[in-house]
Amino acid sequence: MSMSGKVYVVGNFKGGVGKTKVVTMLAYQSAVTKNKKTLVVDLDPQGNATSVLARTGNITSIDKSITEGFKHENLVDQVTNIIDNLDLIPANTAFRNLSKILIEKYPDDENAQVFYLRELLEPLKEHYDAIYIDVPPTISDYSDTAMLAADYCIIVLQTQELSLDGASTYIAYMQYLADTYDSNLNVLGLIPMMLRKGGRVDEEILQQAKEKYGNNVLNTVINYQERLKVYDVEGISMKYNVNGKLDMWDKKAHQVFENVLAELEEHEQYFESLGIN
Template sequence: MSAKTIVVGNFKGGVGKTKVAVMASWELAHEMNKKVLLIDMDPQANATTLIARSAGITEIESSIFESFENSDLSKSVLNVKENLDLIPAAVSFKNLPKFLYGKFSDDIDQVSYLKTLLEPLKKNYDYIFIDVPPTISDYSDNAMMAADYVLIILQAQELSLEGAETYISYLQFMIDEYNAYIQVAGVLPVLLRPGGRVDHATVERAKELFGEDNVFENYIKHLERLKAWDITGITYKDHHDNRAHQIFIEVVQEMLDKIEHFEGGEVNGE
């Protein structure tokens, strides 16, 4: 087993990146019996908060920054439920840039540190998801270098592809500059506004830009329940919950199909 590593990307805040990273990890572990690690690379720790709340975890002893300092990611791996582990973030992680510049003089080493630390953990998982802040930064650079795939979020109600487009051009820069080995797993339309509809012109432009096959057929609808889970944690109590879970299960299935298609065969090492 060697994990497929996936970063959820878009250089804009509040587009649903964290929700997708958390829910994709959750459904793979819960519904599909895959071993999953979610890495929170955002000092704001939104993914950590949502997962902790959902799993009833009240105390986090060690977060990702301590692991970076000790050169051992396994120290901060937290089991949250069956099949699902988390490497939590905390505000201390804001010191990552200072730390990397102090530790390494070459920028290739600075951007490759997560990749180096992640290597020994890959054998323990089927999938690793990385949630990143919406900035071009050491956080996103390290995630891009460590990942095999990027799942790009498309704001399907906006008339521009801004955010997704910037992400793609920066990805190309990382490939040219540092030989990043990363492929687009797909472009996932997300609706964040209530009552919103998919803007088909935007989706069509995304298909032209990213390739017809790369844009997901499924999309993440706006659901109040998904917002409510920020407060209650992820639940399974009524048909609103079931509907929300079902949306992510379908998206994850489509993502696995896409990855399998790229790799021309079985992706789970089975």
């Protein structure tokens, strides 16, 4: 069977807005509920997605890394299986030297540097339906290589912010990169994320976002949920109680991401119907 997986990068140039949460939950949803072959590529030297997914798969030691893959020009060998349908290319702190690695590989070819990840992902696309990239919150080689490797950007929109700056900066930068490198890149959707416990969605901001970005803004809002926090420590789970029913907090946590995924799929079908990607 031949596939050609789409590549998604989840972004915002602000730290701690829930990017890694979105990557890991969407990937889990895609693999477990949709039965899609799914890969997470962790581009963040902090390795948050790596920790969460390792816990999810009860993996205690990881001997592979994106750093090795970049050095040896082969990411296929660095794939680590997590659970059925879900694989990971793990990050480690050595990946903080990404810029150095790129310059050493291609001393005089900036173009080759920024497209290196795209090049390395190419042979993986035929094995996966969906590839999600997790990035650190900086304008850097991490964001550039990820954006230029991606078909679509998914943007996390903080609804408690007093402005849409985070998202606007990200989209403007994405456009700049796409133009500069003549690359095809679209915003698949903006996900309203409400991180403060007990906070409420700022309807004003949401309204502004909808005026500016129209239907790109998802109707689903991800609220603060204690269970989503617990997944950081215990790994992502879907526990069934003695009656064979899914634990209600797991159900709630997964339902919201199932809704997000469904909306994103609709957007993607629309883009694909335009023949853009």
